[in-house]
Amino acid sequence: MQPLHFSTRDLPVGDQRAAWSEWFQPVFDVSPEDTGQAGFIAEYAVWKLGSVNMTWANGPAARTVRGPSHLRHSADDHWVITYCKDGPTTLCTRNGDLDAGAGIPFVWSLGHVSSSRRTMADRLQLYLPRDAFFDLGESLDRVTGSALDTPAGHMLADYMVMLHRNLASLTPEDGARLSQAIRAMVAACVSPSTDRLAEAEPQLEVTLMERVRRAIRRNLSSPSLGPDTLCRDAAMSRSKLYRILEGEGGVAHYIQRCRLSEGFAILSDVSNKTVIGQLAEDLCFADASSFSRAFRREFGMSPSDVRADALAGRRPVASARPAAAAVGRRFSECLRA
Numbered sequence: 001m002q003p004l005h006f007s008t009r010d011l012p013v014g015d016q017r018a019a020w021s022e023w024f025q026p027v028f029d030v031s032p033e034d035t036g037q038a039g040f041i042a043e044y045a046v047w048k049l050g051s052v053n054m055t056w057a058n059g060p061a062a063r064t065v066r067g068p069s070h071l072r073h074s075a076d077d078h079w080v081i082t083y084c085k086d087g088p089t090t091l092c093t094r095n096g097d098l099d100a101g102a103g104i105p106f107v108w109s110l111g112h113v114s115s116s117r118r119t120m121a122d123r124l125q126l127y128l129p130r131d132a133f134f135d136l137g138e139s140l141d142r143v144t145g146s147a148l149d150t151p152a153g154h155m156l157a158d159y160m161v162m163l164h165r166n167l168a169s170l171t172p173e174d175g176a177r178l179s180q181a182i183r184a185m186v187a188a189c190v191s192p193s194t195d196r197l198a199e200a201e202p203q204l205e206v207t208l209m210e211r212v213r214r215a216i217r218r219n220l221s222s223p224s225l226g227p228d229t230l231c232r233d234a235a236m237s238r239s240k241l242y243r244i245l246e247g248e249g250g251v252a253h254y255i256q257r258c259r260l261s262e263g264f265a266i267l268s269d270v271s272n273k274t275v276i277g278q279l280a281e282d283l284c285f286a287d288a289s290s291f292s293r294a295f296r297r298e299f300g301m302s303p304s305d306v307r308a309d310a311l312a313g314r315r316p317v318a319s320a321r322p323a324a325a326a327v328g329r330r331f332s333e334c335l336r337a
Contacts, residue, residue, distance in 0.1 A: 001170045003045035003056075016040040020059065026073045027110070033061040033117075047167055050179025051132035055125045056164060065115045077111030079128040079140045081148075081186070083157045087121025095145030105157040106147045107140065107190075124160045126182065133183060139191035148189070151235070155207055156189035162210040208236055208244050216258045223284050227251050259283040260298045263291070267306040268316050276303045 006023055008016040017040040021030045032040050042059025082089065083105040091098040091106065093114045100106040102121070108114055111130075133140065148156060163182075170178075181203055188200035197204070215233035219225040230251065231238050241251065248254040263283055266272050274282070280291035295303050299318040306316040 001047060001167050001172065001175050003047045003167070005043070005045045007041075007043040008039075008059075009041050009043070013039040016042070020062075024064075026070060027066065027076065028070065029065045029067070031063045031065070032059075033063065047175070049175050049182065050177075051129055052179050052182050053127040054160075054163065054167070055123075055127070057123045057125075058121070060120045061118060063115065063117050066110065067113055071111070071113065074110075077109065077130055079107060079109050079130070079133065079144065081105055081107055081126045081128070081156065081160070082123060083125075083160050084118070084121050084123045085157075085161070087119035087123075089119075089123075090117045091145070092116070093145040098145060098147060100147050103154075103157070104147045104149045105153050105160070107143045107145070109141075109144045112144070124164055126160060126186070128182075128186065132179065133186070136183075136187055136191065139187075143190060152189040152192060155204065156185065158211055159185050159189075159203060159207045162207055165210075205244060208234065208240065211235070212241065212244060212254075213258070216255055220259055220262055221282055221284065225255055225284070256294060257298065259285075260295055263295060263303065264299060264306060264316070264318060267303055268310045270310050276307075279303070 008019050011019050017032045020032060020040055020042050023044065024030045037060070040060055042057070044055065044057045044059075046053055046055045082100075084100075084102060086102050088102050089100045089106070091100060091108060091114065093108055094112050098106060108116075110127075128140070130137065147153070163178075184196070184200040185203040185207075187196045188204065211234035212230055215230050216225065218233065219229055222229070227238055227241060230236075231241055234241070236244070245251050245254050248257070260283075263279055266274060266279060267276075276291070277288040280288045283291065285291035285294070292303055295301075299306070301316070301318070309316040
């Protein structure tokens, strides 16, 4: 799926701030802060996912205001769920002031006067129209202007990150299904009930799978990587972890596949000169021979074959799907369920 994309990068330096502010009219007044820099390089992307819009933005610090005149000229009254992993946001609404720290999602509404200050960091947002989420109106209104600093709120943030990561690989048909999937996930995380958790179970499980993938990536070179580490880092029970990875051949098998996939990527990189024996050690294999045997079983070619193809300018082609593709595959499958 391809987004609508806007960037100030190719504009004259003197026009970048004004162009960024004009892009958001008449919904907001955006005032870039004076950082002493001449230009204002910023990017914005929006995906239409059925009735829901997802946006990604990155740019220098700025102040955003939605005042009474904006409410009159822009009838949008969507709820907005915002997540900024690496930077804090200060939000002022009719419900009071909120300081949302980095990594904490929060909810606000286009139907209310508001202002915010955002630091330079990537920002993800879900825009939820009231007519499509009317049955969640009471729950969403209750949390508007507040941070979702709860286990369920952090699960929703992880889902947004995972969704953004997989959008490029989804088909238009997948995109048409996303609105209902997002709605189920929001309902389960904002106002959980037995029925809502059951409806969102495919989304919850694929989000947990993404947590596991990230935890493995962080610990690939650790000899102690195993169920205990994954349960702690992914915040799940041992039984849940085993069930999540059952379809991937189990915990140990999936960890090994991730390590082999990392090895394949490194060997395909002509700028990386790590010798195969050292690579095997870095990826926690007993020796180069055991690494090579497992590598050939997984990809149908030896580590030296992959490196030779890369050095010859040929793109190595594996016979197996990389382990990292499991999250994307499951995400597409749960949309079709």
